[in-house]
Structures are given as C-alpha cells and as structure tokens.
Amino acid sequence: MNTTEPIAPSQLADLLSRTALGDRQAFAALYEASKSKLFVVALRIVRERQIAEEVLQDSFVKIWHHAADYATAKSAPLTWMSAIVRNRSLDIVRRPNMEIADDEDYFAVNMPDESPAPPDQLAAKRDEAQIERCMKNLEGEQHKAIAMAFFQGLSHTEVAARLKKPLGTVKTHIRRGLLKLKDCLDGHINDRQPEAGA
Amino acid sequence: MKLTNPQLQSRLAAEYVLGSMSIRARRRFTDYLVMAQHRALRDQVAIWERFMTPLTEQLPSVTPSARVWQRIESAIFGGKTPASTRVFGQNAVKTPANKGLLQSFAFWRNLGLGASSLAAVLLVVLLVGNIFRASADPMLMAVLENDGIARIVVEQPKSGVLMVKMIKPWKPAPDNSMQLWVISSSGEPRSLGIVNELGETKFATGDMDVKLADGLVLALSREPRGGSPTGQPTGRILCKGPIAKMPPKQKPRPQI
Numbered sequence: 001m002n003t004t005e006p007i008a009p010s011q012l013a014d015l016l017s018r019t020a021l022g023d024r025q026a027f028a029a030l031y032e033a034s035k036s037k038l039f040v041v042a043l044r045i046v047r048e049r050q051i052a053e054e055v056l057q058d059s060f061v062k063i064w065h066h067a068a069d070y071a072t073a074k075s076a077p078l079t080w081m082s083a084i085v086r087n088r089s090l091d092i093v094r095r096p097n098m099e100i101a102d103d104e105d106y107f108a109v110n111m112p113d114e115s116p117a118p119p120d121q122l123a124a125k126r127d128e129a130q131i132e133r134c135m136k137n138l139e140g141e142q143h144k145a146i147a148m149a150f151f152q153g154l155s156h157t158e159v160a161a162r163l164k165k166p167l168g169t170v171k172t173h174i175r176r177g178l179l180k181l182k183d184c185l186d187g188h189i190n191d192r193q194p195e196a197g198a
Numbered sequence: 199m200k201l202t203n204p205q206l207q208s209r210l211a212a213e214y215v216l217g218s219m220s221i222r223a224r225r226r227f228t229d230y231l232v233m234a235q236h237r238a239l240r241d242q243v244a245i246w247e248r249f250m251t252p253l254t255e256q257l258p259s260v261t262p263s264a265r266v267w268q269r270i271e272s273a274i275f276g277g278k279t280p281a282s283t284r285v286f287g288q289n290a291v292k293t294p295a296n297k298g299l300l301q302s303f304a305f306w307r308n309l310g311l312g313a314s315s316l317a318a319v320l321l322v323v324l325l326v327g328n329i330f331r332a333s334a335d336p337m338l339m340a341v342l343e344n345d346g347i348a349r350i351v352v353e354q355p356k357s358g359v360l361m362v363k364m365i366k367p368w369k370p371a372p373d374n375s376m377q378l379w380v381i382s383s384s385g386e387p388r389s390l391g392i393v394n395e396l397g398e399t400k401f402a403t404g405d406m407d408v409k410l411a412d413g414l415v416l417a418l419s420r421e422p423r424g425g426s427p428t429g430q431p432t433g434r435i436l437c438k439g440p441i442a443k444m445p446p447k448q449k450p451r452p453q454i
Contacts, residue, residue, distance in 0.1 A: 024275075028267075031267060031270065035261070035262055035266070035267075036259035036260060036261045036262070037254075037255070037257075037259055039259075039260050039261065039262040039266075040254075040257045040258065040259055040260040041254045041257065043260055044257065045217070049263075052262070053262055053263060053265070053266045053269075056262055056266050057266055057269045057270050057273065060270045061270060061273050061274055064270075064274050065274075073244070074244070074248060075244075075247065075248040075251070076252070078255065079247065079248060079251045079252055082251045082254045082255075083215075083247040083251050086215075086217065086251065086254070090217045090224070091224075094219075094220070094221045094224050094225075130249075130252075131249055131250060131252050131253050132252075132253065132256065135253070146216065149216050149217055149218035150216050150217060150250065150253060151253075151254075151257070153217045154217075154218065155217075155218055155219065155220050155221075156218050156219075156220065157220065159218065174213070174216070174218055175209065175213075178209065178212040178213070178216065179209075181212075181249065181250075182208065182212070182249075185249050
C-alpha cells in the first residue's frame with residue numbers, strides 16, 4: 001500500500017489557481033500531488049489499469065482547461081478533482097459495450113489487485129469526513145448497496161445482480177439510504193465553509 | 199419530463215453522483231445538466247458531490263504509470279500523442295465541459311488527419327462512390343469514419359449546398375441529435391447543422407461556402423436533442439474525416 005503524505009488542501013488550491021493562469025509548473029506539481037489519490041478512484045470503477053490511465057489523462061486535460069472553475073466551487077480541491085475523475089470513469093463504464101450482462105465474468109476479470117485497507121486502519125489514519133460518519137449510520141443492506149455503487153461504479157441493475165436481490169429492492173435500499181444520508185449531512189452542509197479558498 | 203420538483207432533483211442528483219444510474223438515465227440526466235435552465239439541478243449535483251466524493255479519500259493510493267503524464271502534456275501542449283494505444287481514444291471528448299480540448303487545433307488535427315491519409319479516404323470514396331449519383335463533379339468530399347469504418351459520406355455538389363449520406367442508418371437515439379461540424383485550420387469547430395440519422399440530409403445555406411472555405415476536417419457529434427446548447431460540440435465524436443477539396447474543373451478551351 002502506498003503511503004504518500006497527503007498534501008494540504010490549501011496547497012492544492014494554490015496549485016489549482018496557478019494552473020488556471022496557465023502555470024505549467026504548478027499544473028505538473030498538482031498532478032504529482034494528486035495522481036495516486038485520483039488514479040485509484042478511476043481504477044476502482046473501470047477496473048483496468050489502461051482504461052484508468054486514460055481516465056486520469058482525460059481528467060487532467062479537463063482540469064487544465066477548467067481550473068478556473070474551481071474558484072467558484074465550494075469543495076476541497078481533491079473533492080473537486082475526484083468528482084471529475086469519477087464522472088469520466090462512470091461515463092466510460094456506462095457505455096453500452098462496457099455494461100456487461102454476465103456479472104460473474106465482469107467481476108472476475110481485471111479487478112485491481114490492490115486490496116482496500118482494513119476499515120479500522122483507515123479510521124485511525126485521519127479525521128473522519130462527515131460522510132463516513134453518516135455512512136456508518138446506514139443499515140447493513142443500504143450501506144452495502146450504496147458503497148458498491150459508489151466505489152465500484154455499479155448500476156442499480158449490477159448491484160442487484162451482485163447482491164442477488166430483486167432490482168426493486170436494491171433501488172429502494174439505495175433511495176432510502178440516500179435520503180438518510182441527506183438527513184445526516186444536511187446540518188453539516190448548511191454551515192459548511194469551503195475548506196480552502198483559491 | 200420537467201425536473202421542477204426539488205425532492206426529485208435531489209434524488210436524481212444523488213443517484214447521478216453515486217453513479218448507480220443506468221446508461222440511459224445517466225445520459226438524459228447529463229443532458230439536463232448542460233442546459234442552463236437547470237441551474238437548480240447543477241446545484242444539487244454540486245451539493246451531493248461535496249457530500250459523497252470525500253469518501254474516495256479512504257481508498258489506498260495507487261501510482262499510475264509515468265506515461266500518463268507524458269500523454270497529458272502532449273494532449274494539452276501538443277507533440278506526438280500515442281493515440282493508437284488508447285482503448286477509448288475515440289471518446290476522449292465525451293464530457294460536455296471539454297470545450298478547451300475540442301477547440302484546440304492540435305486535437306482536431308490529430309483527430310482528422312492522424313490515421314487516415316487522403317489516399318485511403320479517396321479509395322473509400324471510390325468504394326462507396328455510388329452512394330451519390332446526383333453530382334458528377336463535387337467541389338468537396340469527405341468520408342467520416344470511426345475505427346476505420348466509413349460511416350457517412352459528405353460532398354458538396356455545388357456552391358452553397360452540402361449533401362450528407364449515411365452509409366448505414368444510425369441507431370436512432372430519441373434524446374439526441376447528430377450534429378455535423380466543420381473544423382477550420384485554426385481548430386475552431388463551426389456547426390453545419392443537424393443530420394438525419396436514417397438517410398440523407400441536404401444543407402443549403404447562404405454561408406455554407408464561407409464556413410467550408412477554411413475547413414480541414416468534418417466531424418459528427420452526438421448532442422442533446424435539437425443540437426448543441428453551447429454552439430460548440432459537447433457530445434462524443436461519432437465519426438470524423440479530413441476534407442478533400444477537388445480542384446476547380448477546367449473550363450473547356452474555346453474552340454477557335
């Protein structure tokens with residue numbers, strides 16, 4: 001497991017704002033500081049290194065051209081960049097030729113071999129984000145379905161097939177789980193300040 | 199469908215950010231997102247992204263190969279891109295916000311002129327030549343291909359007119375339109391119009407010749423119904439090809 005020191009959000013925000021001004025050195029530093037964190041996000045969803053590399057490439061091309069937009073985003077820099085990587089990854093796994101009906105095969109092949117860190121180790125690693133606390137409040141089935149969709153980029157149908165549950169049941173779990181998350185997070189969001197200004 | 203109900207907006211935004219939507223639902227949702235009047239929906243997405251995305255921080259880091267950075271640099275700043283090794287090379291520009299990439303000349307140049315030489319294109323023109331029977335001496339021709347398969351043929355039979363013909367009808371997508379673009383030598387895409395997925399389309403506009411004058415490449419992109427909301431390509435490129443301009447026909451020499 002890679003144990004790269006996390007870079008401070010304020011530093012990343014600074015690199016992003018310099019990138020917005022066309023500073024290539026800042027852009028290179030931004031890439032170095034975030035590539036490993038962002039790569040795993042893509043890898044979990046698209047499951048193949050080569051495709052994950054393309055996702056990372058496309059995402060950074062986008063980050064270069066849209067770095068100025070970060071100034072108006074209210075999220076932490078890594079969150080903003082992760083969202084770009086996630087969206088690109090999801091766009092790829094939601095392509096018709098990537099959604100494979102045979103789930104067994106789909107999950108058997110090309111799974112990245114990096115296993116996730118044990119949960120207790122993660123919890124000790126750093127302060128928990130609010131979302132992690134809220135996720136823990138979810139019931140087992142809701143938690144499982146939402147985590148599968150989020151981390152592995154699985155659709156409702158794919159989650160249902162994997163959990164061997166009817167589609168309707170899984171949709172309900174996800175919907176109720178998201179409502180619960182929203183309730184849990186609402187107070188948090190209303191008084192939340194941007195974590196780092198540009 | 200109008201997404202005016204805030205609860206529905208929040209639910210769909212949550213499912214979009216979670217990533218659990220089906221292909222079709224995701225595509226429709228993205229279409230809503232790119233339209234300015236769905237500001238509320240974009241805000242909901244931003245809220246959910248801020249909520250959910252920090253979860254990714256618990257994933258253990260994995261270092262990507264060094265070649266990724268080289269490719270990023272060459273994609274943005276020019277130079278040789280090892281495009282042929284891409285698995286998703288054709289779809290590198292799918293996301294609506296990739297405007298900068300779409301506008302960069304290097305990108306379009308690679309797109310249009312990279313793989314297919316003019317000779318190869320002309321060969322395809324000969325092979326599919328019987329598609330057009332109307333004009334014997336077109337002013338301009340282009341075969342738009344994807345992964346080496348010719349998908350549409352475009353020709354300009356006479357000044358001000360452009361004919362577009364599907365080699366095989368496209369699978370209809372009720373939520374989308376297919377839009378034809380001409381990319382100028384400065385890399386700027388200009389819309390030529392919406393193409394009929396099933397057969398032939400004839401464009402006849404006063405500014406056609408002006409738009410084509412500086413054109414290097416034609417490209418077809420998938421756009422929200424009715425065409426790109428931004429005036430620039432926002433969807434993925436379905437096929438593309440370089441423009442072959444025919445030399446003006448020699449007038450028969452007057453008999454003396």
